[in-house]
Amino acid sequence: MINASASINRRFKNPFREHLFLSGIHAPMTEELLLEALPVTGELPATLAGTYARIGPNPYKVDPRGHHWFVGDGMVHGIRISNGQPQWYRNRFIKSQALERQGGPKAACGPRRGGRDTVNTNVLKLAGKTLALVESGPFPFELDEYLDTKESAHFNGGLSAPFSAHPHEDPKTGEWHAVTYEPESPNTVWHVAISPDGQVLSERKIPVQDGPSIHECGITDDYVIVFDLPVTFSLSAVAQGFNFPYRWNKEHTARVGLLPRRGEVEDIIWCDVDPCYLFHVANTFQNSDGSVTIDCCAYETMFAHGPDGPNGDPCGFERWHVDPATKQVTRTTTDRAPQEFPRIDERFFGQPYRHAWVVSQPGETVSNFVAENTLFHYDMETGQKKTHHFGQGMVGGEFIFVPESATAEEAKGWLMGLVINMENDTTELQFFDALAIERGPTGIIHLPHRVPPGFHGNWIPD
Numbered sequence: 403m404i405n406a407s408a409s410i411n412r413r414f415k416n417p418f419r420e421h422l423f424l425s426g427i428h429a430p431m432t433e434e435l436l437l438e439a440l441p442v443t444g445e446l447p448a449t450l451a452g453t454y455a456r457i458g459p460n461p462y463k464v465d466p467r468g469h470h471w472f473v474g475d476g477m478v479h480g481i482r483i484s485n486g487q488p489q490w491y492r493n494r495f496i497k498s499q500a501l502e503r504q505g506g507p508k509a510a511c512g513p514r515r516g517g518r519d520t521v522n523t524n525v526l527k528l529a530g531k532t533l534a535l536v537e538s539g540p541f542p543f544e545l546d547e548y549l550d551t552k553e554s555a556h557f558n559g560g561l562s563a564p565f566s567a568h569p570h571e572d573p574k575t576g577e578w579h580a581v582t583y584e585p586e587s588p589n590t591v592w593h594v595a596i597s598p599d600g601q602v603l604s605e606r607k608i609p610v611q612d613g614p615s616i617h618e619c620g621i622t623d624d625y626v627i628v629f630d631l632p633v634t635f636s637l638s639a640v641a642q643g644f645n646f647p648y649r650w651n652k653e654h655t656a657r658v659g660l661l662p663r664r665g666e667v668e669d670i671i672w673c674d675v676d677p678c679y680l681f682h683v684a685n686t687f688q689n690s691d692g693s694v695t696i697d698c699c700a701y702e703t704m705f706a707h708g709p710d711g712p713n714g715d716p717c718g719f720e721r722w723h724v725d726p727a728t729k730q731v732t733r734t735t736t737d738r739a740p741q742e743f744p745r746i747d748e749r750f751f752g753q754p755y756r757h758a759w760v761v762s763q764p765g766e767t768v769s770n771f772v773a774e775n776t777l778f779h780y781d782m783e784t785g786q787k788k789t790h791h792f793g794q795g796m797v798g799g800e801f802i803f804v805p806e807s808a809t810a811e812e813a814k815g816w817l818m819g820l821v822i823n824m825e826n827d828t829t830e831l832q833f834f835d836a837l838a839i840e841r842g843p844t845g846i847i848h849l850p851h852r853v854p855p856g857f858h859g860n861w862i863p864d
Contacts, residue, residue, distance in 0.1 A: 411643035413467070421466035422770040423459075423474075423711045427797065427824060428854055430460040431477065431493060437849070440481070440488040444845040446833060447816050448486040450804065452863040454818055454831060455480040455549060457525045457534055458856020462495065462506045470646030471711035471771070475501050476522030478534060479820075479853050480549045480862075481831050488831075488847045496521050496534050496543055497551040512554030515541050515564070516586070519554070523567035524858040528578060529600030531555065532862050537617060539564040539584040560602030563592040567858070568618050568682075573749050577603070579663075581619035581628050585647060588613030588635050593626050593661055606667050608659070615648045620686030621663075621752040622694055627686050627724075628659035628670070631679045633704050650706035650714070652677065658724055658731050660694065673724050675731035679704035679714065684744035684758040685751055696722040697758060697782070699742050700733070713768045716740035719760060719780070737787065740765045741778065743800035743858075747812050756783045757813040759836070761798050772797045772855050774824075777817075779839050790839040795825040797855065803836055804861045813837055816844075818861070820853055829853040 422428070459474025476496035482489040495501055498519040502509040509519075521536040521543050533542040533555055542565060544555040564587075566580035576598030583591045591610050595603040608628060613635030620627035632654040640647040656678060660671040684697040697719070704714035718738040724731050744760045758780045764773040775798055779788040792798045801819035817834040831847040 411641065413643075415467035415643060417465065417467055419466045421469055421710060423471035424461065424464050424466055424469060426770065427772055427822060427852070428471070428770060430462075430464065430474070430854060431851070434494055435492060435851075437491040438489070440491060441848045442488065442845065443848065444833075444843065446483060446486045446488070446845040446847070447804075449806070450486075450816075450861075451484045452861055453480045453482045453547075453549070454802075454859065455525045455532070455545075455862050456799070456820060456853075456856055456859025457496075457522060458854060459522045460495070460854060462501055462504045468643045468645045468709075470644065470709065472522075473520065473645045474522060475504075475506070475520060476534060476536070477856075478525055478545065478549050479856070481847060483847075491849055492549055493853070494545075494549045494551070498543075510543060510551040510553050512543075513541065513556060514554060515539055515556070515562075516584070522857070524860075525862075526860040527862050528569065528571075529557075529596070529598065531600070535565065535567045535569075537565070537567045537582065538615070539586075541565065557596060557600050557602050561594070561605075563594050563605040565594065566619070569594075569596070570619065570621055570751055571748065572621055572752055574623075574753075579619065579621050579626050581608075581616050581626065583614065583616050585613060585635050591616055591628065591630075593628070593667075606661075608661065608667055608670065612651060612654050614654065617681045618683055620683050620696060622686055622688035623752070624663060624688060625660040625694065626663055627694065627696065628661055629680060630655075630657050630659060630672075631675075632656050632677050633679050639709070644709045646709070648705055650679075650703050658696070658722070660724065660726055671726045671729060673726065673729045673731050675722070676733060678702055678717070678733075681712075682742065682744055684719075684760070685746050685753075685755050687752060687754050692726060694724040694726070696724060697736070697744070698722065699744055699760065707768050712771055715767055716763065716765065719744070719778075736780065737778070739778075745800065745802055747803050747805060747815070749805065750812055755812065756781060757836070758782060759801055759803065759817060759839075761801060761819075772822075777801060777834075777839055779836070788838075788840045790834070790842060792821050795823060797822045797824060798832075799855055800858055801834075802860055819859075822852055822855065827852040
């Protein structure tokens, strides 16, 4: 009954409404391209050999009725680099059954989990495979070296729980950890652990209420960190025909869970925090006294001001102190500037660290989530902040760190990320010395078209 009501109500919405996340800078690409002659300004790191890949939503058929930025068909963009030169750019749809039903390319083979298989949020290398990921249910898709979809991936048949867009690798053990959820199970979320060779080690069920949306997790030596915050499943949003059924819920208690990695689910320590929401952490780690530090980009509210995309009251880059003894979380502000997509040297995830990079975001409560912006570098030890403004009409997305070598000191290496030129509808893949961003990019690969703003990417080494 609810799905039938949702479908009817969706059809009655205005099909001609200009949608913030379907027009302008967010207008989707309509073609899959292969470009092999890419101009370069400056110099690219000569030792890099691999592909920079980033994914995001790119609706195959534009329809504003009930649309939300987070639900568009997945499209991955990649630039292959070798011997200090770009080899190619290509973009490819993630070949889901949902895409095929719209008249798109034939769906990739492999099992599906439930009735949804749109994947559009992250792309990374896990256990030797390049995976495209999304949260709240669907299996990942494996991509080949040219970013074409091979098949759905469920870790050799071991995955039965939902999966996440943000699994994190423990640099000490090589294990991957994720906290996952799905709309159909409002009273349960899962901790999923995966071995370095891609075997599912455990799928632990964690009791919750209201169906919280959990985009991110964290790890420390002793804990997996669960963010149970006041964005929850909304039957009303479903019934009204909105494709993303999560809303701000001021009645839901905000809390952070410290789940023992080697204990029982019943031993989880729930610690209250002031109502807020986060999509992404920079890092999480344990202190010598047993407390936990969380560095994150936080919002006072989220999905509280309209149905089209992320909207809420930002509160900047924060450091949280989680005390398992008192079961309280203390929030302090590192920088009040609105910002998102924090990244670190991933070799230090879950461990004490020093350096973080973040990009600024619009300060308005409701926007299309992009604006002319700035790259930040934080030295968490000294408190120093360095900046690089991308320039007039330039919009930078998430910037990732790539170490100079596997044994290089923390932050010795490069940043890379896509920057859109809104004035001429082109895109640049910019490279920085990670410790000297204020000097500007050391190299730029130029693309002749706009890559729509997306979510997450990573360096996929050969």
